[in-house]
Amino acid sequence: MRNASLFSLDQRTALVTGGGRGIGRHIALGLAEAGAHVFLASRNLDHCQEAADAIRAEGGQATPLRADIADPKDCDRLLAEVLGATPRLDVLVNNAGRTWAAPLLDYPLDGWDRVFDLNVRGLFYLSQGVARHMVEQGGGAIIHVSSISAFRGNEDAKEPVVAYNASKGAVTALTTDMAVKLAPHGVRVNAVAPGAFDTAMMDHLRDDPQAMEALRRSVPQRRVGGADDIKGAAVFLASDAAAFVTGHTLVVDGGLMAASPLP
Numbered sequence: 561m562r563n564a565s566l567f568s569l570d571q572r573t574a575l576v577t578g579g580g581r582g583i584g585r586h587i588a589l590g591l592a593e594a595g596a597h598v599f600l601a602s603r604n605l606d607h608c609q610e611a612a613d614a615i616r617a618e619g620g621q622a623t624p625l626r627a628d629i630a631d632p633k634d635c636d637r638l639l640a641e642v643l644g645a646t647p648r649l650d651v652l653v654n655n656a657g658r659t660w661a662a663p664l665l666d667y668p669l670d671g672w673d674r675v676f677d678l679n680v681r682g683l684f685y686l687s688q689g690v691a692r693h694m695v696e697q698g699g700g701a702i703i704h705v706s707s708i709s710a711f712r713g714n715e716d717a718k719e720p721v722v723a724y725n726a727s728k729g730a731v732t733a734l735t736t737d738m739a740v741k742l743a744p745h746g747v748r749v750n751a752v753a754p755g756a757f758d759t760a761m762m763d764h765l766r767d768d769p770q771a772m773e774a775l776r777r778s779v780p781q782r783r784v785g786g787a788d789d790i791k792g793a794a795v796f797l798a799s800d801a802a803a804f805v806t807g808h809t810l811v812v813d814g815g816l817m818a819a820s821p822l823p
Contacts, residue, residue: 580607755813
């Protein structure tokens with residue numbers, strides 16, 4: 561198979577949760593550029609519609625949908641809606657997520673529960689439903705969006721988001737275990753762990769040039785990630801180019817983790 565064919569997603573369908581903004585939007589556009597018909601789902605239908613319009617403007621296929629992945633009934637409805645529109649779903653990207661900021665010693669349990677309900681429980685429940693379909697159809701690819709925060713700690717002054725970091729650690733562990741359990745059925749499960757990316761999550765730094773410059777200096781490539789950086793990783797993991805890759809978390813961070821390795 562030629563290289564171009566290995567990375568092609570022609571005639572395939574993909575569902576991207578949290579696909580209306582940020583990294584989810586970047587991934588959705590990348591999968592569409594590779595040829596997939598992309599279903600974009602989030603709680604904000606307007607954001608998904610805007611992303612779908614951008615995909616169609618470039619000649620791609622996209623369908624915007626509303627869904628709250630933290631709600632199991634909404635996950636069931638979403639999957640039924642997708643499978644009602646296409647005979648098979650080839651790729652699932654679990655990008656929907658939330659965070660809650662508070663110092664460790666004051667962290668509220670309701671904040672913890674809200675983060676885990678979406679980032680872990682909802683991600684697992686939707687993946688379980690999609691995996692049943694993929695097992696029946698003979699294969700597929702599931703991609704979880706984790707974070708480099710799954711692999712390291714940080715001071716409250718920098719990252720007062722202990723539940724978010726713990727949830728991404730859970731996602732990374734779940735990726736490994738699901739991959740082993742689903743491998744005999746032809747379903748691959750991998751994750752991407754982004755570092756600092758130029759998305760709305762960086763808005764709190766945009767008015768602080770010194771903080772932005774300090775962030776860039778902390779990355780060996782001296783920059784933050786852009787749309788093409790995460791697109792390429794997602795297309796690789798979704799495509800036949802990664803046919804022998806499963807249970808892997810691909811860190812996409814410009815070398816930040818390499819410069820700060822675990823002890």
